[in-house]
Amino acid sequence: NAGVTQTPKFQVLKTGQSMTLQCAQDMNHEYMSWYRQDPGMGLRLIHYSVGAGITDQGEVPNGYNVSRSTTEDFPLRLLSAAPSQTSVYFCASRTEIQGSEQYFGPGTRLTVT
Amino acid sequence: SQQGEEDPQALSIQEGENATMNCSYKTSINNLQWYRQNSGRGLVHLILIRSNEREKHSGRLRVTLDTSKKSSSLLITASRAADTASYFCATAPMDSSYKLIFGSGTRLLVRP
Numbered sequence: 001n002a003g004v005t006q007t008p009k010f011q012v013l014k015t016g017q018s019m020t021l022q023c024a025q026d027m028n029h030e031y032m033s034w035y036r037q038d039p040g041m042g043l044r045l046i047h048y049s050v051g052a053g054i055t056d057q058g059e060v061p062n063g064y065n066v067s068r069s070t071t072e073d074f075p076l077r078l079l080s081a082a083p084s085q086t087s088v089y090f091c092a093s094r095t096e097i098q099g100s101e102q103y104f105g106p107g108t109r110l111t112v113t
Numbered sequence: 114s115q116q117g118e119e120d121p122q123a124l125s126i127q128e129g130e131n132a133t134m135n136c137s138y139k140t141s142i143n144n145l146q147w148y149r150q151n152s153g154r155g156l157v158h159l160i161l162i163r164s165n166e167r168e169k170h171s172g173r174l175r176v177t178l179d180t181s182k183k184s185s186s187l188l189i190t191a192s193r194a195a196d197t198a199s200y201f202c203a204t205a206p207m208d209s210s211y212k213l214i215f216g217s218g219t220r221l222l223v224r225p
Binding site for chain 2: 045099102103
């Protein structure tokens with residue numbers, strides 16, 4: 001199993017550009033989520049999904065869109081990048097069972113200039 | 114706002130010593146988890162403790178949970194240089210346990 005994979009690993013965008021961060025998992029997990037991590041801070045939940053076709057907002061959803069057309073994939077779209085979105089983005093997945101451990105991808109480091 | 118807050122923010126100890134990190138949270142939880150993050154990497158799950166448990170062990174790790182004080186502690190015994198990392202607690206709120214809310218972390222440095 002590859003686990004949770006994310007692409008790209010690094011990305012530089014100009015203000016106003018859009019892009020999609022890719023996330024895929026091969027563990028047949030129902031629950032997937034996106035976090036951002038800023039220096040000296042923990043992870044903040046952006047969006048999450050409890051299954052294909054179902055998404056919901058986390059703590060900091062503004063400026064981001066998600067969709068979940070398949071169990072495996074959970075892309076995160078930045079609609080119009082802003083310098084405040086410079087961060088490291090992590091995708092994670094786990095089984096739908098409450099209280100299960102979460103598996104994280106390696107992260108995407110995004111810089112918006 | 115963050116659900117879990119770790120204390121201390123940073124900790125420096127000598128190899129072989131024990132390291133204790135604390136986590137406080139605000140609302141009722143289904144479970145609490147601890148994760149480790151090496152510099153520049155993703156997070157790795159260490160241990161999960163449910164709200165009806167008080168203590169749990171895994172190798173050199175010992176986690177306690179006090180739901181009356183809304184706090185947890187992570188003890189790493191006989192620390193090694195390889196334990197150098199950031200450690201995060203994460204809580205699954207009772208009213209929304211699909212979510213996992215992370216604290217700001219403790220940076221642990223173990224000096225050889």
